[in-house]
Amino acid sequence: MRTVNPDQHEKKRRELLGAALRRFAAEGVQASIASICAEAGVSPGHLYHYFPSKEAILEGIFQLVLDEATAHLSGDVQDARDLPALVADLYGGKGPSLLFDLLAESQRNAAIADRLRRHSAEMKQLLASAIARGQAAGLVDDTLPAAALATMLLAVLDGSKAIRLRDPAVDGGHAREMLLALVSRVLNFTRPAFPSV
Amino acid sequence: MRTVNPDQHEKKRRELLGAALRRFAAEGVQASIASICAEAGVSPGHLYHYFPSKEAILEGIFQLVLDEATAHLSGDVQDARDLPALVADLYGGKGPSLLFDLLAESQRNAAIADRLRRHSAEMKQLLASAIARGQAAGLVDDTLPAAALATMLLAVLDGSKAIRLRDPAVDGGHAREMLLALVSRVLNFTRPAFPSV
Amino acid sequence: MRTVNPDQHEKKRRELLGAALRRFAAEGVQASIASICAEAGVSPGHLYHYFPSKEAILEGIFQLVLDEATAHLSGDVQDARDLPALVADLYGGKGPSLLFDLLAESQRNAAIADRLRRHSAEMKQLLASAIARGQAAGLVDDTLPAAALATMLLAVLDGSKAIRLRDPAVDGGHAREMLLALVSRVLNFTRPAFPSV
Amino acid sequence: MRTVNPDQHEKKRRELLGAALRRFAAEGVQASIASICAEAGVSPGHLYHYFPSKEAILEGIFQLVLDEATAHLSGDVQDARDLPALVADLYGGKGPSLLFDLLAESQRNAAIADRLRRHSAEMKQLLASAIARGQAAGLVDDTLPAAALATMLLAVLDGSKAIRLRDPAVDGGHAREMLLALVSRVLNFTRPAFPSV
DNA sequence: CATGAATGAGCTTTCATTCAT
DNA sequence: CATGAATGAAAGCTCATTCAT
Numbered sequence: 001m002r003t004v005n006p007d008q009h010e011k012k013r014r015e016l017l018g019a020a021l022r023r024f025a026a027e028g029v030q031a032s033i034a035s036i037c038a039e040a041g042v043s044p045g046h047l048y049h050y051f052p053s054k055e056a057i058l059e060g061i062f063q064l065v066l067d068e069a070t071a072h073l074s075g076d077v078q079d080a081r082d083l084p085a086l087v088a089d090l091y092g093g094k095g096p097s098l099l100f101d102l103l104a105e106s107q108r109n110a111a112i113a114d115r116l117r118r119h120s121a122e123m124k125q126l127l128a129s130a131i132a133r134g135q136a137a138g139l140v141d142d143t144l145p146a147a148a149l150a151t152m153l154l155a156v157l158d159g160s161k162a163i164r165l166r167d168p169a170v171d172g173g174h175a176r177e178m179l180l181a182l183v184s185r186v187l188n189f190t191r192p193a194f195p196s197v
Numbered sequence: 198m199r200t201v202n203p204d205q206h207e208k209k210r211r212e213l214l215g216a217a218l219r220r221f222a223a224e225g226v227q228a229s230i231a232s233i234c235a236e237a238g239v240s241p242g243h244l245y246h247y248f249p250s251k252e253a254i255l256e257g258i259f260q261l262v263l264d265e266a267t268a269h270l271s272g273d274v275q276d277a278r279d280l281p282a283l284v285a286d287l288y289g290g291k292g293p294s295l296l297f298d299l300l301a302e303s304q305r306n307a308a309i310a311d312r313l314r315r316h317s318a319e320m321k322q323l324l325a326s327a328i329a330r331g332q333a334a335g336l337v338d339d340t341l342p343a344a345a346l347a348t349m350l351l352a353v354l355d356g357s358k359a360i361r362l363r364d365p366a367v368d369g370g371h372a373r374e375m376l377l378a379l380v381s382r383v384l385n386f387t388r389p390a391f392p393s394v
Numbered sequence: 395m396r397t398v399n400p401d402q403h404e405k406k407r408r409e410l411l412g413a414a415l416r417r418f419a420a421e422g423v424q425a426s427i428a429s430i431c432a433e434a435g436v437s438p439g440h441l442y443h444y445f446p447s448k449e450a451i452l453e454g455i456f457q458l459v460l461d462e463a464t465a466h467l468s469g470d471v472q473d474a475r476d477l478p479a480l481v482a483d484l485y486g487g488k489g490p491s492l493l494f495d496l497l498a499e500s501q502r503n504a505a506i507a508d509r510l511r512r513h514s515a516e517m518k519q520l521l522a523s524a525i526a527r528g529q530a531a532g533l534v535d536d537t538l539p540a541a542a543l544a545t546m547l548l549a550v551l552d553g554s555k556a557i558r559l560r561d562p563a564v565d566g567g568h569a570r571e572m573l574l575a576l577v578s579r580v581l582n583f584t585r586p587a588f589p590s591v
Numbered sequence: 592m593r594t595v596n597p598d599q600h601e602k603k604r605r606e607l608l609g610a611a612l613r614r615f616a617a618e619g620v621q622a623s624i625a626s627i628c629a630e631a632g633v634s635p636g637h638l639y640h641y642f643p644s645k646e647a648i649l650e651g652i653f654q655l656v657l658d659e660a661t662a663h664l665s666g667d668v669q670d671a672r673d674l675p676a677l678v679a680d681l682y683g684g685k686g687p688s689l690l691f692d693l694l695a696e697s698q699r700n701a702a703i704a705d706r707l708r709r710h711s712a713e714m715k716q717l718l719a720s721a722i723a724r725g726q727a728a729g730l731v732d733d734t735l736p737a738a739a740l741a742t743m744l745l746a747v748l749d750g751s752k753a754i755r756l757r758d759p760a761v762d763g764g765h766a767r768e769m770l771l772a773l774v775s776r777v778l779n780f781t782r783p784a785f786p787s788v
Numbered sequence: 789c790a791t792g793a794a795t796g797a798g799c800t801t802t803c804a805t806t807c808a809t
Numbered sequence: 810c811a812t813g814a815a816t817g818a819a820a821g822c823t824c825a826t827t828c829a830t
Contacts, residue, residue: 008814026305028301028302028304030226033800033801042815042816045817045818046817049815053800054799100297100298100301103297103359113362148378152379154363155357157356159353159356160352162351162352163352163355165303166317182349182352185349229824230826231823240792241791246790422695422698423621426802427804427805428804437812439811439812442805447804491698497753499619501619502687511758511759514758545758549747552749553748553750556745557749559698560711561708561742572746575735575739576743603793623819624821635795635821636795636797645822
């Protein structure tokens, strides 16, 4: 008669999302429900107690990915001097990223496009206010509005992820340094920068 | 029973690739063979005279996309002053792009990863030599090696494509200007740049 | 741990059958256990305390439907003059009926076929004795045995339910009158009957 | 290059419908696609070259059933004296009939309901004109409009099919005679009729 | 060269049923 | 008594691919 703890339901949901994340990262968005279930050690029927459809799982995954990115940034951007390092840290792990699957999907799926845009707006806001503080302190170029610089930072972040796939030399070691150099150029810091590739 | 003109064969292959490109752009890599055949006005059996498998079609498509990008750049980069405009022109049309599908796929498909890297190396080479000429002429920052700047340009290009999906305001109008501002900053041109967003 | 009042058990069973009846009427015999549980506000596990299987529920439903029909007739058929009106009253409500599902199912399910036949025999008996009384009183045609007329009445009843599905004009308004006309003709009443359709 | 004979396509479609008819008759509308394919000796994928969905197959089947009924009647109803025999011949074979599945389904599926009604209207028309001729010849009761009598005949036909399921004695032997007796009473023939059951 | 009939494995999803709590 | 988590088989349907014509 007692309803089971809804926390447990949520916990299981997270577990399943974790399994799905691993399979999607490994196989792309084509990863089958069966594969996800095997990863999670769960029967196919059971998965549907937690998600109404495969699409819902995918949306959940993308939400997860985006939440993670936001969490990283929203920590504490007290000082504009931390910006380069902070931004560089957004730069994820070694394995395949779902970022490009997300971008690709958002071109064809309006719900996902919308979620991506809301997330990006939030990120931009966070970056822009840190930048504005930096501009006030004379640490950041103020010939451009903070919002414009924030947008450019977002672009540079995605581009840096892409370059790792394009250029194994960058991926090997200089990735972080290249990103820092790019950030500096966007924010108009005049550091010595980036060693030869 | 003479063999048909190989030119005609190649021409038909291109046509089929064009149809496939349209379907892949519209539906993503999940686009079915049947869908491509319908687009091309051809029977499924016939398609297999030109491509041994769906994967081969996908590779052909990605090759096409990459070739197009190269063709754009290799036109004539006589003067380094043309670089910003040229680079900005790489910036494709309005519809969905296959770039992110390509990047996503390259994370899981070694053959495609390889092709992407070879293409990127070629692009980098082209950009680097134009940059080097620009540096010699004193038009481009020479505190960094041309190769490093070329890599950064490639990153910025991909990032600019991504930002259009992230930020509809940018996609609406300022896309090109933002890319130019980014290019300027990478090459250390000191233009007035990018209007407020 | 006393056993719960068996009356209460029976009461709950009826409630569940009621919910099932509504779902089966609305969705046909394909209605899912989950759907029935939702209608009854009960968990699937709980349903199985009352019925060992879906088939048992279906049989219970059909029993219900048949019991209802019998109850109608067995009230009091004192006078044969009441027969037409009584028979016409068997004519159910507006919503979808389970009669045809029952007939269809009885062609493939021996248990249900058997139950249908036993019920029909009972109905026939009830009708036949009323008819016999009518014949004795000179109110009903006695050139045919009462049993034969009873069988014909049963046929006419089912046929009248079918005609409502076949002909929306009849369903709209003349349904009852048409049934009365048919009953009269079977019993050889010579009324003016049925208005033009 | 030559397109395959479309007749062959239609022929195959008929074959598949035949197989489906057998399975639906034997198992009811729950018969699975796999079962139908096994019956037809065809792979599941192939079935979908001929029908877009299971529902389409079901509609095709019902169409078949209805067409057959119409064909029977529309043969030649020259003389109203043939009506009883003709009508009685509509009375199909021994195996399970899809009539009740059709009636049940029509309560929940608008497309099928519509088809059933159009078919019934057509049947009614055919019967009514034969009846009208009978009335003109003084062979049929003319105190009721021909259309009303036709509707009653349709009801009586369905009811007679139902009674075979309700009463095995009728199904055993007297089915045809009972139907004839009912038809006579509807048309007001005054024959000796129906022997005791 | 060109068709489209045909396959069969695999897909996502549904569902009756069981069982620990 | 009552829940809902969990199962696993089977459902309808899709799809890359093959092949006789």
